[in-house]
Amino acid sequence: MTAINTDKPVGESAGRKQMPWERYVQGHHWRNAEDEFDAAKFGMWLFLSTEILLFAGIFVGYAIMRMLHPQAFSNGSHYLDVRWGGLNTVVLLISSWTVAMAVRAAQLNQQKWLRVNLIITLICAIAFFSIKLGLEYIPKWSVGKRPGALFNYPFASDPYEPMWWSIYYTATGIHALHVLVGAGLLTWVLVRSFKGIYGPKNYAMVETSGLYWHLVDLIWIFLFPLLYLIH
Amino acid sequence: MAHDNAQTAGIDWSDPHAFHHDPSGHHDEHDNLHPHVTPWQHLVFVLLALLFFTALTVFAANAEAWAVSMGVHITHFWNVVIAVSIAVVKASLVCMFFMHLKYDTPLNTMVLLTTLFVFGLFLMFTSIDLGKRGMVNPVKAQIIQPGGNGIGMVKGGGNLGANITTARKKQAIERLAATIAADHGRDTPNEEDLAEANKEFWFEFYHHKVEDHHGEIPPRHLDDTENIHAEWLAHHRRELDARRVSDASHSRPKHGLTPGLFDTEDPQDGREHDGGHGVEQNAHTGGADGEH
Structure with missing residues (x-):
């Protein structure tokens, strides 16, 4: 069953120019398009596993420092505002959803929805970074809540609070870097989507960039409770 | 999301406009992706x-x-x-x-x-x-603690429950006091003992600082109020540094893997030397006893 009216001529003979995604053919060394797509996705998962291991080092460092200096870390989580952390969690979850919807739109050739979802995702990325920088990093840094040797906060009550700020800035800083990289990738996808490059036959780039963005979301899902909620 | 109604359910979304649709039924599987589209x-x-x-x-x-x-x-x-x-x-x-x-x-x-x-x-x-x-x-073991309660951050936080951290710190200070007292052959350290331990610690502290940095960095003073953080760190390390032993968060290396190898005095001084055979003999005797 199909909704296409087969009485009318289709394809090139219809007088309509094909979109780039329709002309896409897999590399000649691939048996078929699906093999190429699966290999690209598998490669992205391998890369994501190295990203997870990068953050694993930070998480283990967090666990060790927390075991050694629980009072400093308890004080540290009290310094953070759960509202901004929670808001950023919601922002990232929504952006993850819009990316999933963008991939779906590319699969279904809904070009408009592909762009709309990508634009919403980029707005979320800007919102996340603005909240992080304007409401968390700058106010904290300016009163001396700085990492390690830069620490200059006069009202601290535990000598290991500089260590807490080291972990905090390292973890959230590397995560924010990933937000920027992910936003850059999705901007590239958005620009190319205006040329009609992505569609049901060619959406590997949307899918893999989306996977990267979901990883950013995954990391934050763990950073949020560890930094903001556990006292 | 008008595409999701029942009328369009049968569309091949990898070729929605049927560019490659072959009425004869020969479908080219090799060019198309067949993704799972999540509803x-x-x-x-x-x-x-x-x-x-x-x-x-x-x-x-x-x-x-x-x-x-x-x-x-x-x-x-x-x-x-x-x-x-x-x-x-x-x-x-x-x-x-x-x-x-x-x-x-x-x-x-x-x-x-x-x-x-x-x-x-x-x-x-x-x-x-x-x-x-x-x-x-x-x-x-004593530095590792199960958790803090932010007691320093909450006004009147002393009512929050058992403050494990404070208890541990108190315990550590008591042990330190006992160590200092034992050095002087007393049950409890007096003022002079503590002052001497303090002086000893600061000597060691400055000595190692200067030695590590080849004298380039001047030693910090407790009245260096501009670097209040350095003051805290130095103050906190006092307890551990005074004992000059490794703990979970500070490693104090010995000279070499063999304890006492570079000691200027023989650690077994005053005891009877067995030439290293005593342990073996004891082990042998123990084994023989076990057999009988």
Whole structure:
């Protein structure tokens, strides 16, 4: 069953120019398009596993420092505002959803929805970074809540609070870097989507960039409770 | 989302305009992708579930404080377990539905699970190392504590419950005092003993600082009020440095792997030397006794 009216001529003979995604053919060394797509996705998962291991080092460092200096870390989580952390969690979850919807739109050739979802995702990325920088990093840094040797906060009550700020800035800083990289990738996808490059036959780039963005979301899902909620 | 109604359910979305549609029935499988398209209702449901779990984990974190106000003390352990468990549930939802792992080839899931397994090994062995040092040398165990309660951050926080940290610190100071007293052959250290230990510590502290940096960095003073942080660190290290032993957070290396190798005095001075054979003989005798 199909909704296409087969009485009318289709394809090139219809007088309509094909979109780039329709002309896409897999590399000649691939048996078929699906093999190429699966290999690209598998490669992205391998890369994501190295990203997870990068953050694993930070998480283990967090666990060790927390075991050694629980009072400093308890004080540290009290310094953070759960509202901004929670808001950023919601922002990232929504952006993850819009990316999933963008991939779906590319699969279904809904070009408009592909762009709309990508634009919403980029707005979320800007919102996340603005909240992080304007409401968390700058106010904290300016009163001396700085990492390690830069620490200059006069009202601290535990000598290991500089260590807490080291972990905090390292973890959230590397995560924010990933937000920027992910936003850059999705901007590239958005620009190319205006040329009609992505569609049901060619959406590997949307899918893999989306996977990267979901990883950013995954990391934050763990950073949020560890930094903001556990006292 | 008008495309999702029943009329269009049979469309081949990899070729919706039927450019490659062959009425004869010979379909070219090699050019097309056949992805699993997640229904948008599922994605919306997953998003709502994620937002719900976010609210739940914030609620659970606040519940600890409320429970304390009602006289129930939820331990730090459960605080961590609940927060991390909810995070794992949220991460699983993202992986399964947003990242399509549920519908992908299992190979991608294997990559993720293997990575998480390696992460687990990393965390496990590091934790075991840190947590069990006290079994080898009890003095290394006392720094590791189960959790803080932010007592320094809350006005009147002394009512929050058992302050484990303060108790541990008190214990450490008492042990230090006992060590100092033992050095002087007393039960409790007097003022002069403490002053001497303090002087000894600062001498060591400055000595090592200067030695490590070849004299380029001047020693810090307690009245260096411009660097209040340095003052705190120095003050906190006093307890441990005074004992000149390694602990979980500070390693104080000995000269070489063989204890006493570079000592200027023979550590066995005043005792009868057995030439290293005593241990073997004792072991042999013990074994013989066991046989009879």
